[in-house]
Amino acid sequence: MSAPILEARGLAKAYRDRRSRSRPGSRWALRGVDLEVRAGETLGVVGQSGAGKSTLARLLLALEEPTAGEVLFRGQAVSGRRSPGLPELRRRVQIVLQDPMGSLDPRMRVGDIVAEPLRALRIPGDHRARVHEMLEAVGLAPGAARRYPHQFSGGQRQRIAIARALAPRPDVLVADEAVSGLDVSVQAQVLNLLSGLIADLGLTTVLISHDLAVIRYLCRRVLVLYQGQVVEAGSTEELYTEPRHPYTRRLLAAVPEMPGRP
Numbered sequence: 001m002s003a004p005i006l007e008a009r010g011l012a013k014a015y016r017d018r019r020s021r022s023r024p025g026s027r028w029a030l031r032g033v034d035l036e037v038r039a040g041e042t043l044g045v046v047g048q049s050g051a052g053k054s055t056l057a058r059l060l061l062a063l064e065e066p067t068a069g070e071v072l073f074r075g076q077a078v079s080g081r082r083s084p085g086l087p088e089l090r091r092r093v094q095i096v097l098q099d100p101m102g103s104l105d106p107r108m109r110v111g112d113i114v115a116e117p118l119r120a121l122r123i124p125g126d127h128r129a130r131v132h133e134m135l136e137a138v139g140l141a142p143g144a145a146r147r148y149p150h151q152f153s154g155g156q157r158q159r160i161a162i163a164r165a166l167a168p169r170p171d172v173l174v175a176d177e178a179v180s181g182l183d184v185s186v187q188a189q190v191l192n193l194l195s196g197l198i199a200d201l202g203l204t205t206v207l208i209s210h211d212l213a214v215i216r217y218l219c220r221r222v223l224v225l226y227q228g229q230v231v232e233a234g235s236t237e238e239l240y241t242e243p244r245h246p247y248t249r250r251l252l253a254a255v256p257e258m259p260g261r262p
């Protein structure tokens, strides 16, 4: 088996408790999470609201530092501002978030939004050409580059966010609730698009969702996160047919069937 591209070892994160002012202790959002993602793999992370999914995503992208444990990209530590692996991680691992209205600057034209990581990462080459290439890849017309995010539907905005994330040619795509908040039919379209792009570009993917049906659609392997810990891990199909942890069984009971799998 190939070496993991992205790895977490004993990852933990504590935040100061926002709910209790009298008791200024810490709340563990994540506790001792280990994971490995290998090249070309699609790994799902599922868990209910507050399970620690977005915290995990931020730590994997080194947007925050862990309280304990570490993240490695291609075997190099990336947790910590001066970590040797950090520049590579910034370019090679990109993220798509839920709520594109919150993550796409409403005052910027779509062309500039998609080109932004190319500029920020000082990637040489014709940025305009790359933007058009990306817009086409996500099924938007070249004219979209001149328009603003509010002129698009929710599904189209998610396509813009995907175009931006893929513009710098990352190896790994992390998608945090990338299709939540979209209508089911639009969800299926965006999932189809993602699945095609993952296959065409040979992307390694970490798909984070509270919705097991979304995970099942794209991911062979899945981790179940519950109160900041991995309580179950294995193949998605196994998890569907023989869930071991009571929490997984509860998650499954809440899953509506998704139409068709790729």
Ligand SMILES: Nc1ncnc2c1ncn2[C@@H]1O[C@H](COP(=O)(O)OP(=O)(O)OP(=O)(O)O)[C@@H](O)[C@H]1O
Binding pocket: 015, 016, 018, 027, 028, 029, 047, 048, 049, 050, 051, 052, 053, 054, 055, 056, 210
């Ligand atoms: N910046 C922060 N400061 C304090 N507490 C935080 C912070 N970020 C997250 N938390 C807490 O950590 C826990 C995990 O939050 P996180 O956002 O990772 O969950 P999630 O699984 O992504 O949930 P959701 O499905 O609602 O997005 C929660 O209890 C949350 O309140």
Ligand SMILES: [Mg+2]
Binding pocket: 053, 054, 055, 176, 177
């Ligand atoms: Mg979240």
